[in-house]
Amino acid sequence: MDRSNAILQREQQQQSLNPKDWIAVDQQNAWDLLHEERSLMTRISTSCADLDDILGGGISCKQVTEIGGVPGIGKTQLGIQLAVNVQMPSYCGGLGGKAIYIDTEGSFMGERAQEIAEAYVEDISEYNRFLHKDLQACQGEIQGKDVLQNIYFFRICSYTEQIALINYLEEFISDHKDVKIVIIDSVAFHFRQGFEDMALRTRILGEMALKLVKLAKMCNLAVVLLNQVTTRYMEGSFQLSFSLGDNWSRCCTNRIILYWNGNERYAYIDKSPYLRSAAAPYSVTSRGIRNSASHCKRSKLV
Amino acid sequence: MSQIQSEPSTLRPAFMTPQKLLPDEKCSLGCPILDCCMGGGIPLQLHNRNRGRKWFRQNPILPSTLPPRPTPTLPRRPVESFLENSKTRLPVRVIVIDSMAALFRAEFDNTASDLIRRSSLFFKISGKLKEFAKRFNLVVLVTNQVMDVVDSGEGANEIRIGNLNGMYSSGRRISPALGLSWANCVNSRLFLSKDEYEGGSVGGGESGSQSRGTRRRLHVVFAPHLPGLSCEFVIRREGVLGVNR
Numbered sequence: 001m002d003r004s005n006a007i008l009q010r011e012q013q014q015q016s017l018n019p020k021d022w023i024a025v026d027q028q029n030a031w032d033l034l035h036e037e038r039s040l041m042t043r044i045s046t047s048c049a050d051l052d053d054i055l056g057g058g059i060s061c062k063q064v065t066e067i068g069g070v071p072g073i074g075k076t077q078l079g080i081q082l083a084v085n086v087q088m089p090s091y092c093g094g095l096g097g098k099a100i101y102i103d104t105e106g107s108f109m110g111e112r113a114q115e116i117a118e119a120y121v122e123d124i125s126e127y128n129r130f131l132h133k134d135l136q137a138c139q140g141e142i143q144g145k146d147v148l149q150n151i152y153f154f155r156i157c158s159y160t161e162q163i164a165l166i167n168y169l170e171e172f173i174s175d176h177k178d179v180k181i182v183i184i185d186s187v188a189f190h191f192r193q194g195f196e197d198m199a200l201r202t203r204i205l206g207e208m209a210l211k212l213v214k215l216a217k218m219c220n221l222a223v224v225l226l227n228q229v230t231t232r233y234m235e236g237s238f239q240l241s242f243s244l245g246d247n248w249s250r251c252c253t254n255r256i257i258l259y260w261n262g263n264e265r266y267a268y269i270d271k272s273p274y275l276r277s278a279a280a281p282y283s284v285t286s287r288g289i290r291n292s293a294s295h296c297k298r299s300k301l302v
Numbered sequence: 303m304s305q306i307q308s309e310p311s312t313l314r315p316a317f318m319t320p321q322k323l324l325p326d327e328k329c330s331l332g333c334p335i336l337d338c339c340m341g342g343g344i345p346l347q348l349h350n351r352n353r354g355r356k357w358f359r360q361n362p363i364l365p366s367t368l369p370p371r372p373t374p375t376l377p378r379r380p381v382e383s384f385l386e387n388s389k390t391r392l393p394v395r396v397i398v399i400d401s402m403a404a405l406f407r408a409e410f411d412n413t414a415s416d417l418i419r420r421s422s423l424f425f426k427i428s429g430k431l432k433e434f435a436k437r438f439n440l441v442v443l444v445t446n447q448v449m450d451v452v453d454s455g456e457g458a459n460e461i462r463i464g465n466l467n468g469m470y471s472s473g474r475r476i477s478p479a480l481g482l483s484w485a486n487c488v489n490s491r492l493f494l495s496k497d498e499y500e501g502g503s504v505g506g507g508e509s510g511s512q513s514r515g516t517r518r519r520l521h522v523v524f525a526p527h528l529p530g531l532s533c534e535f536v537i538r539r540e541g542v543l544g545v546n547r
Contacts, residue, residue: 070463109345111325111326149321172317192422192425192483228486231461231482
């Protein structure tokens with residue numbers, strides 16, 4: 001635990017040195033905020049139209065979004081999809097940014113990312129063809145390879161590394177200004193062992209969350225935290241809840257729960273300051289996250 | 303300690319692009335049909351978890367890539383120092399733990415404090431194993447046991463994990479031992495089922511002579527790189543072979 005204390009102390013020193021940064025960020029009135037919200041395209045599509053609908057267009061920039069669910073529900077798939085979709089060029093209504101992918105569990109697979117990237121490239125070129133039928137090849141064709149090169153991938157093996165990396169992110173992003181999304185898959189894994197002092201863990205997690213909130217605001221990017229779920233004994237029965245406890249859950253702006261409903265995967269907005277609670281089905285296909293197939297059929301019939 | 307207090311620049315982590323991860327290295331299962339089902343084999347650096355029978359222990363080990371005999375010194379010394387100072391002719395590329403459940407199911411009580419201690423240990427162990435997988439570029443395969451699902455009401459066992467809506471083997475509804483917290487520790491999970499069938503009644507099968515038989519299947523419960531599919535397999539003298547039907 002000495003290690004983490006040392007890190008904490010250093011962080012606190014760093015923070016207290018430049019309090020002006022903190023004040024400067026928040027000097028904005030509501031009118032400015034509204035203007036900014038409207039003028040800037042601040043959503044990253046999930047490639048699932050139903051999910052985008054309930055999210056108001058996609059995962060929003062400047063905010064921290066936590067996504068959780070049982071193993072195998074598609075958290076990593078959604079993470080990879082977002083890392084690819086953030087690159088969508090502005091003429092397709094995207095951000096044209098790059099992605100940082102922080103893999104703490106080792107679930108990120110290069111070949112899967114390639115598969116999703118290639119499907120994305122196909123979709124984009126199809127869109128181009130549809131849009132400019134006569135202006136063929138006006139833009140250099142994007143390739144799956146280029147898409148993968150725009151993802152900065154970090155593999156983390158301990159919580160000290162994780163804290164160090166998050167401290168370093170601000171510097172990294174100031175060198176790579178086109179980063180528009182930071183994905184941590186998963187935020188919980190290394191914090192679920194080796195902590196006897198739970199108060200310390202809460203404090204470290206709180207610091208980490210603050211850093212991420214600040215990063216999202218200052219650098220105008222989306223922070224997506226994938227989290228595990230755990231069973232907790234509450235009121236006489238076992239219930240599913242997000243890991244890392246209640247204090248942590250207050251740090252995230254938005255929270256999406258992924259769950260099974262029969263044989264369909266669903267996403268549910270559990271917490272958001274501006275979206276109403278809603279659920280939407282989605283599916284994980286070989287091309288990535290897409291609308292749920294059975295749902296499509298149903299809407300066609302109607 | 304010294305690492306933390308030194309200049310932050312030394313802590314600066316290096317990034318790579320996913321391009322560097324390609325192509326994913328795979329450890330063959332020794333059978334083209336099974337390999338096809340697994341997308342080419344078990345990927346290195348991925349922490350696998352496999353529930354069912356022991357045959358998998360020998361099988362993913364390719365004779366050409368691994369020490370000819372399992373080294374008897376392995377259990378007596380810590381695995382980490384063994385891996386670091388390995389003097390074997392060929393590098394160790396597979397770690398098999400058979401089985402994780404056997405120890406944990408016996409040693410711990412069903413009390414809240416024991417369960418918390420147990421799940422904390424799971425994360426510690428899997429964190430370490432994942433670190434090995436990355437540092438030494440190897441496959442980690444962990445077998446688990448299954449248990450019967452007793453009540454069909456709600457309970458911790460009833461949470462659906464992965465592609466299978468209920469697991470069945472030998473005609474019984476089962477669920478993996480060690481629960482949700484261990485499921486959070488692994489990257490992918492395979493499930494092996496075994497069912498007895500009457501020769502004439504089920505499927506085509508060989509006619510007449512064999513009245514009863516067993517049908518084994520390998521299911522992908524979850525994996526970041528595989529769709530939820532399954533494949534039939536048989537165990538022969540030569541090893542484990544996939545069946546193409």
